[in-house]
Every structure is written in C-alpha cells, then in structure tokens.
Amino acid sequence: MTTKMNTDPKTEITRVIQVYKKALSENFKFLKQTVRLDDLMAKSIALPDEIGFLVPVCRLHVDDENLISVLSKWRKENFFAYPSQFEVTDSGTKSWLVSKLLDVEDRLLFLVVNKHGKPIGHLGWANGLNDNMEMEVDNVVRGEKEGNPGIMSMAMNALIDWAQEMIGPSEISLKVFSDNESAVNFYRKLGFQDDKLIPLRKHVEATGTFYRSIEQGDNSAADKSFLKMDYAPNRPYDGTKMILTAGPSISAREASYALDAARYGWNNQWSGYIKQFEKVFAEYIGVKHAISTSSCTGALHLALLGLGIKPGDEVIVPDITWVATANAVTYCGAIPIFADIQEDSWCLDPHSFESLITERTKAVIAVHLYGHPAQMDRIVEIARKRNIPILEDAAPSIGAEFKGQKMGTFGDASAFSFQGAKLLVTGEGGMFVTNNDKLYEKVLSLWDQGRDPSRMFWINDTGWKYKMSNVQAAIGLGQIQRSDELIGAKRRIFKWYDEGLKGVQGLKLNYETSWARSIYWMSSITLDKTAKISRDDLRSKLKAMNVDTRPVFPAISQYPIWPKVQKPQPMAKKIGDTGINLPSGVCLKHEQVAYVCESIRKILK
Ligand SMILES: Cc1ncc(COP(=O)(O)O)c(C=O)c1O
Numbered sequence: 001m002t003t004k005m006n007t008d009p010k011t012e013i014t015r016v017i018q019v020y021k022k023a024l025s026e027n028f029k030f031l032k033q034t035v036r037l038d039d040l041m042a043k044s045i046a047l048p049d050e051i052g053f054l055v056p057v058c059r060l061h062v063d064d065e066n067l068i069s070v071l072s073k074w075r076k077e078n079f080f081a082y083p084s085q086f087e088v089t090d091s092g093t094k095s096w097l098v099s100k101l102l103d104v105e106d107r108l109l110f111l112v113v114n115k116h117g118k119p120i121g122h123l124g125w126a127n128g129l130n131d132n133m134e135m136e137v138d139n140v141v142r143g144e145k146e147g148n149p150g151i152m153s154m155a156m157n158a159l160i161d162w163a164q165e166m167i168g169p170s171e172i173s174l175k176v177f178s179d180n181e182s183a184v185n186f187y188r189k190l191g192f193q194d195d196k197l198i199p200l201r202k203h204v205e206a207t208g209t210f211y212r213s214i215e216q217g218d219n220s221a222a223d224k225s226f227l228k229m230d231y232a233p234n235r236p237y238d239g240t241k242m243i244l245t246a247g248p249s250i251s252a253r254e255a256s257y258a259l260d261a262a263r264y265g266w267n268n269q270w271s272g273y274i275k276q277f278e279k280v281f282a283e284y285i286g287v288k289h290a291i292s293t294s295s296c297t298g299a300l301h302l303a304l305l306g307l308g309i310k311p312g313d314e315v316i317v318p319d320i321t322w323v324a325t326a327n328a329v330t331y332c333g334a335i336p337i338f339a340d341i342q343e344d345s346w347c348l349d350p351h352s353f354e355s356l357i358t359e360r361t362k363a364v365i366a367v368h369l370y371g372h373p374a375q376m377d378r379i380v381e382i383a384r385k386r387n388i389p390i391l392e393d394a395a396p397s398i399g400a401e402f403k404g405q406k407m408g409t410f411g412d413a414s415a416f417s418f419q420g421a422k423l424l425v426t427g428e429g430g431m432f433v434t435n436n437d438k439l440y441e442k443v444l445s446l447w448d449q450g451r452d453p454s455r456m457f458w459i460n461d462t463g464w465k466y467k468m469s470n471v472q473a474a475i476g477l478g479q480i481q482r483s484d485e486l487i488g489a490k491r492r493i494f495k496w497y498d499e500g501l502k503g504v505q506g507l508k509l510n511y512e513t514s515w516a517r518s519i520y521w522m523s524s525i526t527l528d529k530t531a532k533i534s535r536d537d538l539r540s541k542l543k544a545m546n547v548d549t550r551p552v553f554p555a556i557s558q559y560p561i562w563p564k565v566q567k568p569q570p571m572a573k574k575i576g577d578t579g580i581n582l583p584s585g586v587c588l589k590h591e592q593v594a595y596v597c598e599s600i601r602k603i604l605k
Pocket of ligand 1: 294295296297298321322324325367368369393395396416417418419429430
C-alpha cells in the first residue's frame, strides 16, 4: 500500500489475502459442483472469434464415459509430465478426477472445446491457496493435435483474464520442462518470462516413469529441470479502444442464476431469488431488514415516505450528489436544503448541516459519494441531538466502511443502487435497508401499491410500485456474493492511479480519509490552480486519446428545478467545477490505467 492510503497497511494486506483466498476457493467450488449441462454451458467461458469455450470440469463429468476415455488417452501421452499414483485406465482417471481434482480446493481444470463442443485439450489451476496470492497454471495439454489453430493460446489468454477478473492474484506462474523448447516459446509469446530452474529426479515406478523435485540433501546432478515462468506481459495498452469510466464484472455465478431464474423462476418460484438476495444483502451490510427495489431513487423515496416526510418539510442534502437524492425529497412535496461538502471526503459537511437546521427540518440525507463514507459519527451526533431522522444514500458505496462499520448501518434507513455503472449491478435496481421493524413494515406496504399483507387484494393506503424482478435479483445475488472481490478490484485500480500519477503537478487524487475505507467506486482527481488547463479541456483532450471521463456532479443547488432557490455552497462549487472521475470500471487492466496516467502526464506537462 502507498503511504497516502490511510488504512493500516498490515490489516489491509491481511484483508486482501483473505478476499483472494475466498474468491479462489468459492469460484472453484461453484464451477466444480455443476451437475446439469445447461448450467455448465452458462458457466463456460467463451473464447474469441467463436472458436470455442473453456468448460469447467465438474461433477457432471465424473460419469461421462466418453470424456473419461479421452482424458485417459491424454493422460497416457503426458504421463511423464503429470505423474500420478493412479494407473492410467478409465477407472484410474475417474478416481484421479474426483480425488485429485474435484475434491482439491485449489485445483480447477477447464476443457478447451471447439465451437462444436469437441474437446481439444485442457488447462487449469493448482496450488493457489497461498499468502503470496500466486496462482499456478497447471495441466496444459493439447490432446487433439490437428485442427483448430490458435485455440490453445486463446484458451491460455482467456484463462488468465478470467483469473485476473474473478480472483485477482498478485502473480501467475507455471512450470514447464526446460528442454521442451516449443512449450517454452509458446509461453514466452503469451507473456511469460523465465524465472528459475527447478532440478528434477527421474523415478521409475510400476505406474510409469516420471520426474519429481529433488529431495533436500540429494546433491547429485539433476536428470531434468522445470523452468518456472512468471506471467509478466510487457505490452503497453495501444489506445485503440475507448477506456470507459464504468462497467461491471459478470461471472458464471450471475449467468447461472439468471438462466435458472429465467427458466424456472416463475409461479410459486417467482420470488426465490428476491428473498435470497435480500437476505444475503442484509447479512452483508449487517442490518435486520432489506427490501429490493427497482432503483435506489425508489428506495430513497420509500424511505422518506416511511419516515413521514410531508409537503413543506425540509430535508437537508449535500450540494454534491446525483440529482436522485434531492428528487426523492421533492417527490414527497418536501424542500431539499443544500448543505456544503467536506474538502477531503466530498461528503456532507457536519458544520454546514448543523447550521441549516430549522424547526422545519424533518430529515437529513447523508450521501456516501463515489464510494467514500460521510463522517457519520458527527452527523449522527448532531441529528440525534435534534431528533432528526437520518437517511443514508449509499447508492455508490456498497461495502464502504466508517471506522470499521459498514455504511447503511448508521441511519434510520439506507438506500443502495445496482444501476449498471455501480459496483454491483442488476441492470437497474436498488435496496432499502433498516433495523427498525415498524419502518420496515410500513415501507413493505408502500413498496407494493399499499397492499394489506393480511388480506388479499386489499389496499389501506396509496402505495407505489417499486419492486425488483426475480431475474434481476438472481443477477444481484451473484454480484453480492462477489462484493469483496469487486471492492478489492476497485481499490487496486485506485492504487494503480496513485502510483501512475505520482508527482504530477496540478492534480490531487481523492484519497480516503483517516476514518474511512473507501470502495473507490470512482477514482477521482481535482485540478488545482497550478494546472495549466481547465477541467473541461483536460477531459476533451483525454477523450481524443480514447480515455472517457466524467465531470464530478456540479453543485446541484444550481439546477433550476427546486422549490426553494439557493446559492451553491462554496466547497461543493469548487469540487464540482474542478473534479473528474477517471475510468474506474471494475474490469480495468493495469496497462489501461497506466495508459490513462501517461495520457494525463502528457497533457499536464
Ligand atoms: C449518490 C446517488 N444517489 C442516488 C442514485 C440513484 O440511483 P438509481 O439510479 O439506482 O436510482 C445515484 C446513482 O447514480 C447516486 O450516485
């Protein structure tokens, strides 16, 4: 970690390692437990140019006689490289498949199949559960020697991309016999570099001849060597495709759940994923109740209605936020009052909030902007003293923490967004959460047309229709199960910007404050007076270099739509005029961030 990132470096590293290990073992387990062919296809990874797929080897394959005999044939041909205590017979292969592959937590094998589903070879992973976060490519075999040119290199690239997106290793390595020149060259072309030689000893046993690492104390000359190679491609991003500001990561999980919901999630199964998603979400945040909604805006509206906000009431909101926060206030006929933001967190300034309180103030909305928490201890203290209900707008900040506690647990109610650019996506969607039983019951009724839960088709109050669909919830469930990995990816991206923009004059990164663990939903900068260019000119120049950016929201009090006209708050105006959200999509690669940093350097020099 860099010195500027405020989380304790040791704790942070431990957390990162834990998230990596969890991602590895859960992803592997999820893929290996498959028992149905349609589900297996949903979990497969498409190779480019429709050449084929990577199909995870799973429980379904254990009694697939055809596949077992193909694998046996390949094992026989490659026995020297993959020694085994299991004899190479079909039943030996079956045992190997179960006890040496499916039952081993950190092993995973993908079949490389062509576009017609014919197995051409396989490759996979081994030995990934270590604190170095190093994954080892294993079992690379091209069994079918003829046809499908280029399929193995595409498969290797796809395998590595998959691991980087889903698991986030620090290193990827492999071992190859050092005298296998064509294999060594194949790996070098893919971006692997030579690391070291590992001496091997020849063993002749009943099951065949193979090679193993030399035991300690054995000083005689090696019979053969492995070359350990590390993945270190030295290819700068070529800038030919626009680097976007956002974009989700969709894994086999979301695809598998969505397919299941689309096929079977109807009639008496219509709400299965909705219930699961709400349950897992509430557990993740650490709250009692969660209600999935069609948007965060809807969740905010419901929360304000639930809190009893009425026409003419005042609700204090920060002057920098997405318009949705204040729109939800006006939906209730109430008046948004715009408070200033802090220079460091870009969130609600407690002093400004306090100064704007009147007897008409009936709620405050603390927005956790761009993944960074608002200073909740001060905000809660001020609000509680005056009995002002607190709503947290955590739309872009799922999983962010204030002094170790998750956002969404401080207020009377909170709202989150799963719109397509957010950390977790369901297309459109949101979540209302609360620990208050009464508020939960009230919002539950308002959320579904005001229905009386005890009487079929009976309405007591005018309600709204803000429900989420089961198919969306299926995607959401897959996403929330991966939330820590996705946060890890966002924090990695910020760290790359921190390294890449070091020493650049005229800009400042939006570092997390000492009390926050930001999820860096957006990595952002502000320009200062020493920058020789305006914010908007910098954005245009970056666009010409195929780097998309977003201006930070303007101070929204300036919009001509509010019931009470107010002057923009000074810090909100300053940040709103000079801030830029840099490309921050969760799938961004290091070389893309390096390209963005280099482009900024060139423009600002
Ligand atoms: C701070 C904030 N609040 C509310 C919203 C609204 O979320 P949704 O689009 O799900 O209604 C957003 C979306 O960008 C946001 O950034």
